[in-house]
Amino acid sequence: MIEADRVVSTVCPYCGVGCGMDLHLKDDFIFKVTSDHNNIVNKGNLCVKGRYGYDMIYSKKRVTEPLMRKTPQRAGERSQAFDLDEWRQVSWDEALDYTADRLVEIYERDGSDAMAVYCCAKATNEDNYLLQKMFRALFRTNNVDHCTRLCHAASVVALQMAIGSASMSNTAAEVIKTDVFIVTGSNTAETHPIIGLQMKEAVEKYGSKLIVVDPRRVELANWATLWLPQMPGTDVTVFAAMAHVIIEEKLYNQEFIDQRTEGFEDFAKSMEKFTPEFAESISGVDRNLIIEAARMYATAERAAIYWALGISESTHGVDNAFSLIHLALLTGHIGREGTGLNPLRGQNNVQGASDMGAIPWHYPGYMEVDDPASADIWEKAWNVEPGGLNQEKGLTTTEILSNVGEGGVRALYIMGENPMMAEPNLNVTRHHMENLEFLAVHDLFINESGAYADVILPGASWAEKDGTFTNTDRRVQRIRKALEPRGHSLPDVEIISGLAKRIEDRLGRPGSAYWDYRDPEQVLIEMGEVVSAYRGIRYERLDEVGLQTPVPDEDHPGTPFLFEETFPRGRGKFHLLEYVPSAEAPDHEYPLILTTGRLLEHWHGGTMTRNSQLDVLYPEALVEMNRVDAARTGVKSGDTVRVSSRRGSIVLRANVTEKANLGVVFIPWHFHEAAANLLTLDELDPVAKIPEYKACAVRVELASEDELVNPEARTRRGRW
Ligand code: SF4
Numbered sequence: 167m168i169e170a171d172r173v174v175s176t177v178c179p180y181c182g183v184g185c186g187m188d189l190h191l192k193d194d195f196i197f198k199v200t201s202d203h204n205n206i207v208n209k210g211n212l213c214v215k216g217r218y219g220y221d222m223i224y225s226k227k228r229v230t231e232p233l234m235r236k237t238p239q240r241a242g243e244r245s246q247a248f249d250l251d252e253w254r255q256v257s258w259d260e261a262l263d264y265t266a267d268r269l270v271e272i273y274e275r276d277g278s279d280a281m282a283v284y285c286c287a288k289a290t291n292e293d294n295y296l297l298q299k300m301f302r303a304l305f306r307t308n309n310v311d312h313c314t315r316l317c318h319a320a321s322v323v324a325l326q327m328a329i330g331s332a333s334m335s336n337t338a339a340e341v342i343k344t345d346v347f348i349v350t351g352s353n354t355a356e357t358h359p360i361i362g363l364q365m366k367e368a369v370e371k372y373g374s375k376l377i378v379v380d381p382r383r384v385e386l387a388n389w390a391t392l393w394l395p396q397m398p399g400t401d402v403t404v405f406a407a408m409a410h411v412i413i414e415e416k417l418y419n420q421e422f423i424d425q426r427t428e429g430f431e432d433f434a435k436s437m438e439k440f441t442p443e444f445a446e447s448i449s450g451v452d453r454n455l456i457i458e459a460a461r462m463y464a465t466a467e468r469a470a471i472y473w474a475l476g477i478s479e480s481t482h483g484v485d486n487a488f489s490l491i492h493l494a495l496l497t498g499h500i501g502r503e504g505t506g507l508n509p510l511r512g513q514n515n516v517q518g519a520s521d522m523g524a525i526p527w528h529y530p531g532y533m534e535v536d537d538p539a540s541a542d543i544w545e546k547a548w549n550v551e552p553g554g555l556n557q558e559k560g561l562t563t564t565e566i567l568s569n570v571g572e573g574g575v576r577a578l579y580i581m582g583e584n585p586m587m588a589e590p591n592l593n594v595t596r597h598h599m600e601n602l603e604f605l606a607v608h609d610l611f612i613n614e615s616g617a618y619a620d621v622i623l624p625g626a627s628w629a630e631k632d633g634t635f636t637n638t639d640r641r642v643q644r645i646r647k648a649l650e651p652r653g654h655s656l657p658d659v660e661i662i663s664g665l666a667k668r669i670e671d672r673l674g675r676p677g678s679a680y681w682d683y684r685d686p687e688q689v690l691i692e693m694g695e696v697v698s699a700y701r702g703i704r705y706e707r708l709d710e711v712g713l714q715t716p717v718p719d720e721d722h723p724g725t726p727f728l729f730e731e732t733f734p735r736g737r738g739k740f741h742l743l744e745y746v747p748s749a750e751a752p753d754h755e756y757p758l759i760l761t762t763g764r765l766l767e768h769w770h771g772g773t774m775t776r777n778s779q780l781d782v783l784y785p786e787a788l789v790e791m792n793r794v795d796a797a798r799t800g801v802k803s804g805d806t807v808r809v810s811s812r813r814g815s816i817v818l819r820a821n822v823t824e825k826a827n828l829g830v831v832f833i834p835w836h837f838h839e840a841a842a843n844l845l846t847l848d849e850l851d852p853v854a855k856i857p858e859y860k861a862c863a864v865r866v867e868l869a870s871e872d873e874l875v876n877p878e879a880r881t882r883r884g885r886w
Contacts, residue, residue: 168197169192170190170191170192170197171191171194172190173189173190173191174191174629174646174648175187175188175189176188176189176628176629176646176648177628177643178216179219179288180216180219180514180775181215181358181359181769182510182517183208183338183361183637184207184514184635184636184637184638184641185211185213185216185360186201186202186205186206186643187200187201187212188201189220191649194650196629196649199218206339206711207637207641207643207711208360211363212360213359213360213766214767214783215766215767215775218778218779219769219775219779220778221778221779222627222777223627223629223630225611225777225778227612227777228624228777229610229611229616229622230624230651230652230653230655231255231653231655232256232257232262232623232624233253233254233255233612233621233622233624234254234260234261234264234620235619238620239605239620240603241601242601244600244601244602244618245618246617246618247617247618248612248617258654262668263668264621265621265623265665265668266665266668266669266672268606269305269577269579269669270672272576272577272603272604273305273577273673274673276576278305278306278307278556279307279309279574279575280574280575280577281301281307281575281577282301282307282309282310282560282578283300283307283309283311283579284312284313284563284566284578284581284585285298285311285522285524285583286313286524286581287313287314287512287513287516287518287524287582288515288582288628289581289625290628290633290634290659290686291515291518291519291521291522291633291635291693292633292690293581293633293658293659294312294515294518294519294523294524295522295530295689295690295693296659296662296666297310297524297579297581297658297662298522298524298530299666299679300662300666301579302523302555303555303678304673306554306556307556307560308526308558308560309526309561309566310526310560311524311525311560311566312516312519312525312563313513313516313583313770314519314525315562315856316479316563316564316859317474317478317512317513317516317856318332318475318512318516319483319562319855319856320478320480320484320486320487321473322509322520322854323487323854324483324487324488324491324741325491325507325509326532327739328738328739329507329729329739330734330735330736331728331729332509333640333728334506334508334511334517334638335500335508335727336503336504336508336639336726337639337641338364338508338639339364340470340503340504340506340726340727341361341364341368341374341470342364342371342372342374343468343503344374344468344504344505345375345466345469345504346374346376346377346462346463346468346469347365347374347472348377348378348459348470348471348493349365349377349378349472350378350476350477350490351401351473351474351475351476351477351860352472352474352510353380353382353384353385353386353474353763353764354472355384355386355766356385356764357763359766361472362385362386365386365472366386370389376389376390377391378390379404380395380476381395381396381476381827382395382790382826382827382830382832383395383824383826384825391462394451394455394459395451395827397449397827398748398759398761398830398860398861399480399759399861400448400449401476401486402482402486402743402746403440403444403445403745404445404451405486405489405493407440407441407442407453408456408460408493409492410437410438410460411457411464415464417460417461417465417497418464418497419496419497419498422498423495426495426501426732426737427495427739428737428738429739429740433492433742448745463493463497463499464493466499468499468502468503469499470505470506471494471499471507473487473509473510475763476763478856479857479858480748480851480859481748481847481849481850481852481857481858482851483851483854484851484854485743485744485746488743489743492740492741492743494507495738495740500729501730502727503726505727512764512770514635514637515635515637517636517637517640520532521636521700521715522693526559526562527560529544530544530696531699531700535555543696547695548678548680549677549678549680550678561575562855563583564589564848564850564855564857566578568594570598570599571601575602576602576603577602577604578604578606579605579607579608580607580609580616580619581625582609582610582773584613584771584773585599586599586613586618587614587615587770587772587835587836587841589848590843590857591844591847592814592843593814594813599618605618606619606620608623609623609624609773610625610627610774611777613771623661623665624653624654625657625658626651626656626658627651627652629647629648629649630649630650630657631645631651631659632647632657632685632687633645633659634686634705634708636715637712639714640714641711641713641714642708642712642714642715644709644712663681667681690703691704699715699717700717701717701718701720702720702722703717704720714726748858748861749861750812750847750858750861750862751863752829752863753863755865756812756864756865757829758830758863758865759829759862760832760833760845761831761860762834762846764836765784767781767783767784768780768781768784768834768836770835770836771835772837772838775836776836785876785879785880786818786819786837786879786880787816787819787836787839787842788820788833789807789809789818789820789832789833789866790821790825790826791820791821791831791866792823792824792826792827792828792830793822793823793824795828795866796822800868803821803823804819804820805819806818806819806870806871806873806874807866807867807869808866808873809864810865810867811863812863813844813847815844816833816840816844817840817869818874820866839874839876845862847862
């Protein structure tokens with residue numbers, strides 16, 4: 167047995183659960199990952215990604231030197247370059263000077279609207295704060311966004327409008343204290359496995375009742391008292407019908423409604439049409455299941471709702487989220503332990519990146535960019551002249567790309583994101599990427615987006631730097647440097663600061679903002695001087711179990727659950743709802759509905775997991791089909807099929823399974839060989855600007871094995 171020289175405690179870099187983990191090192195090599203049973207978040211448990219996914223840091227494909235293209239790229243002619251022969255290795259000085267020169271040249275010629283940045287929900291709070299500061303303070307643009315736009319933007323908008331705060335209201339582990347909990351639009355057992363484990367424990371050990379509302383028979387449905395399998399895109403009808411039942415049967419909490427909400431009377435009238443019969447006719451869910459679920463949720467002493475991307479990634483994602491928020495406002499199941507509204511955040515630090523202002527409408531701390539008082543505060547904090555910050559709302563991720571071109575976005579800086587896997591309708595995304603005038607990518611690997619870049623800036627992995635992540639239940643935790651960065655890669659704070667200073671010099675604004683940080687903690691303290699939720703956080707205070715925001719001063723113990731007395735906007739507000747059908751319905755030509763999502767073994771566009779041993783466990787995309795749909799098409803498990811939408815086609819193998827509901831197919835979106843987003847629709851929710859990933863019309867037909875991009879790959883999960 168190998169004896170470790172050192173054990174370094176840190177936090178998992180994959181999902182928003184934020185499991186604590188111990189890296190075991192021998193001769194400066196991580197050979198094992200374990201977790202402490204006393205860890206408050208995960209009690210010693212880790213899923214397969216946390217336990218085995220660390221080895222991507224040693225991948226031979228990792229970029230460890232700054233790279234520049236041998237052949238300069240021009241707008242309209244940009245192409246992908248994965249082969250290292252197409253790049254030349256350069257010094258950090260050359261890479262950063264070149265990046266600064268190109269960005270400043272475009273800014274001085276075309277102004278702030280030509281500049282844009284994707285921050286990164288995998289990077290630390292400190293990295294994200296600095297990157298948005300660089301673009302706001304130096305390039306005067308709010309074209310600052312990250313992948314929250316593609317996951318929970320609709321939840322964020324709805325929660326902000328209804329109660330004034332978009333965070334999970336309660337601690338995830340409180341699920342064992344609920345009597346009834348709803349899980350909807352979330353395959354929690356695969357996407358947030360340790361929270362999924364706690365949910366199973368709540369049912370098995372503590373007698374909680376679980377209601378699953380999901381078009382797929384996800385694993386948690388096996389623990390559920392009720393499973394309501396709605397057709398994709400019909401969520402509003404199911405939850406509005408539950409509200410209808412609660413109102414009709416007077417199961418609502420009158421005292422809570424009177425004291426803590428507004429708009430109930432009009433809302434109640436608007437729910438009259440959402441009868442369970444109407445919901446059944448649209449969603450396919452048995453009306454009796456809807457009635458039973460409504461009674462079960464409303465009459466519980468403590469009830470909570472957990473949701474994820476199945477709710478938010480929709481052209482009516484904001485309405486979907488409103489329909490959940492209404493249930494809590496009707497019944498008063500919020501503001502107490504074991505209750506609440508809990509959007510499960512996907513990435514390890516998507517909550518933190520949003521808190522840090524990596525969004526186009528908000529400075530750090532969700533201060534509105536178009537509010538002159540907020541701009542004034544940040545101008546003082548960043549030493550920007552009065553009126554210097556841009557007070558126009560910026561473009562979202564999808565809008566940044568669709569605005570690429572003359573008079574629009576010309577230069578893009580991407581830190582750790584992969585739009586060429588993550589954006590919908592990738593054939594159109596490709597066209598936008600080709601038209602960029604300058605693209606800088608700051609990442610660990612040359613992924614599908616990095617292959618379009620002019621310059622690659624190799625960042626350090628989470629095990630090679632210090633900083634903080636904020637997990638899904640607002641817990642700020644330390645990540646700790648266990649290793650020196652590989653090759654000449656650098657911690658991201660150093661890359662951004664080095665670049666910012668060069669830009670500042672070129673713009674003739676030396677010393678305009680502070681870029682010389684002693685350590686990452688100093689970055690967090692600078693942000694906390696303005697953002698009260700982080701003001702009381704110091705690294706030494708995080709050593710034991712982290713702290714849950716808000717932490718308004720250095721004596722504050724953190725906040726396990728929110729809204730005990732009031733909501734940030736005062737009263738919780740009911741919003742009127744209408745049912746709006748999905749943007750694209752199935753028809754004769756494309757008779758099935760495609761829904762997309764994640765798998766246990768992989769993460770997002772696969773930049774990390776597909777460069778780890780996890781890829782051996784699940785090396786290929788599969789399309790899940792119901793056996794009736796499969797029989798109609800003549801498809802058996804293991805057959806090669808072509809899935810086509812109006813936007814593109816992919817070829818992959820089929821998995822015929824009872825997990826898939828009739829008329830619905832599911833494809834994970836981690837695999838570039840069969841990228842699900844070649845099929846998806848780039849329609850946006852009108853308010854949150856989140857794309858539709860959960861419902862578009864497709865056709866499945868048999869194809870030849872020769873058409874598979876990687877025919878040797880065979881997942882062990884297939885059951886044929
Ligand atoms: Fe990491 Fe999430 Fe798995 Fe925990 S549940 S080990 S945070 S991927």
